[in-house]
Amino acid sequence: MNFEEPFNAIIKNIFKDKGPNKEECKYLLSFEPHSIESTTLMSIANNICRSKLSNSGVIYAQIAIDIAPCAANCQFCSFSAEHTDIKPHRMSMEEIAIAVQTLSKEGDLFGIFLMTMENVDIDYVLKAVETTRESLAYGSQIWVNIGDITISEAEKLRDAGVNGAYHVLRLREGVDTMLNPDDRIETFDAIRKSGLQLYTCCEPIGPEHTAEEIFDRVFLNYQYGLVQQSAMRRTYMPSLPISKRGVISQLRLAQITAIIALSSLSYPEILATACHEPNLLGLVSGSNITSAEWGANPRDDTDEKAEKRGLTMNDCRRMLFEAGYSSIITSDFRQISLTEEYLVKVGAI
Numbered sequence: 001m002n003f004e005e006p007f008n009a010i011i012k013n014i015f016k017d018k019g020p021n022k023e024e025c026k027y028l029l030s031f032e033p034h035s036i037e038s039t040t041l042m043s044i045a046n047n048i049c050r051s052k053l054s055n056s057g058v059i060y061a062q063i064a065i066d067i068a069p070c071a072a073n074c075q076f077c078s079f080s081a082e083h084t085d086i087k088p089h090r091m092s093m094e095e096i097a098i099a100v101q102t103l104s105k106e107g108d109l110f111g112i113f114l115m116t117m118e119n120v121d122i123d124y125v126l127k128a129v130e131t132t133r134e135s136l137a138y139g140s141q142i143w144v145n146i147g148d149i150t151i152s153e154a155e156k157l158r159d160a161g162v163n164g165a166y167h168v169l170r171l172r173e174g175v176d177t178m179l180n181p182d183d184r185i186e187t188f189d190a191i192r193k194s195g196l197q198l199y200t201c202c203e204p205i206g207p208e209h210t211a212e213e214i215f216d217r218v219f220l221n222y223q224y225g226l227v228q229q230s231a232m233r234r235t236y237m238p239s240l241p242i243s244k245r246g247v248i249s250q251l252r253l254a255q256i257t258a259i260i261a262l263s264s265l266s267y268p269e270i271l272a273t274a275c276h277e278p279n280l281l282g283l284v285s286g287s288n289i290t291s292a293e294w295g296a297n298p299r300d301d302t303d304e305k306a307e308k309r310g311l312t313m314n315d316c317r318r319m320l321f322e323a324g325y326s327s328i329i330t331s332d333f334r335q336i337s338l339t340e341e342y343l344v345k346v347g348a349i
């Protein structure tokens with residue numbers, strides 16, 4: 001099989017640990033997701049990802065600690081005030097403790113995100129962090145996924161034992177959302193200056209987003225000293241008018257995940273690439289991360305528990321097993337063998 005010369009040149013660089021630059025990433029995204037070029041990239045990204053951590057997968061979890069109709073009105077989010085009838089619910093410390101104990105009880109949870117809406121009650125979040133730390137059955141990392149914060153709030157979170165924060169300048173921020181892109185950038189700065197680790201994402205990707213938009217965002221993110229970058233697609237929700245724009249396939253998402261993972265080779269501070277929602281194609285394309293969810297999430301427009309999209313811890317363990325990962329890595333970088341016996345022991349099969 002002969003590839004065209006620009007493609008060959010990019011592959012050669014990748015094998016010298018030099019990831020594709022922005023222009024090269026745009027070029028790579030011009031191939032169809034099912035093309036031999038794309039599947040080659042996915043395979044290389046998969047191989048590099050597996051070599052880094054001896055074929056270990058990682059499990060995160062997120063708890064929606066404080067939800068309400070959100071004034072940010074992001075058009076793709078089921079919490080947006082314009083499109084939701086969700087009832088506000090702030091978890092009590094007892095509820096948070098039960099969630100944390102349940103998620104962490106087997107010792108294979110790498111880290112836990114505490115999620116709120118855009119408006120943040122920082123004192124409540126700090127209390128939730130304390131409860132989380134006290135309730136973890138094993139030491140896992142603690143991260144926040146909250147709204148825009150100042151440097152002093154970021155420092156308070158750091159001093160309370162928070163390891164990192166998930167924060168995003170979304171695609172078409174300020175157009176498809178009512179948030180000011182400058183405020184989002186200021187929060188990136190606050191996170192970086194406070195010493196919290198930054199987890200970010202290129203999201204929410206829909207079919208209308210061009211390669212230019214996607215990789216402008218990915219490479220802007222690199223300027224903020226992140227430890228993880230993800231690719232996330234927009235979820236189809238019939239109640240949201242934006243869903244008329246359509247959705248990209250999991251294969252397209254896996255292609256983007258692979259290109260992002262390969263581009264990160266030039267940024268050694270980056271520890272991992274995630275693909276959201278986690279799925280088997282992403283797990284064989286440069287991402288070794290799955291994520292469980294507790295409570296509401298911004299991609300469900302139903303309150304019916306049976307209909308919810310979020311994964312459980314056992315879903316994550318099974319998905320990593322099915323993707324061929326041989327162990328799960330803990331927050332102190334021990335490896336737990338991911339065998340049928342383990343899945344039986346934790347009740348996953």
Ligand code: SF4
Pocket residue numbers: 070071072073074077078079080081116117118177298
């Ligand atoms: S994505 Fe976040 S900020 Fe936007 S509406 Fe949803 S909860 Fe609010």
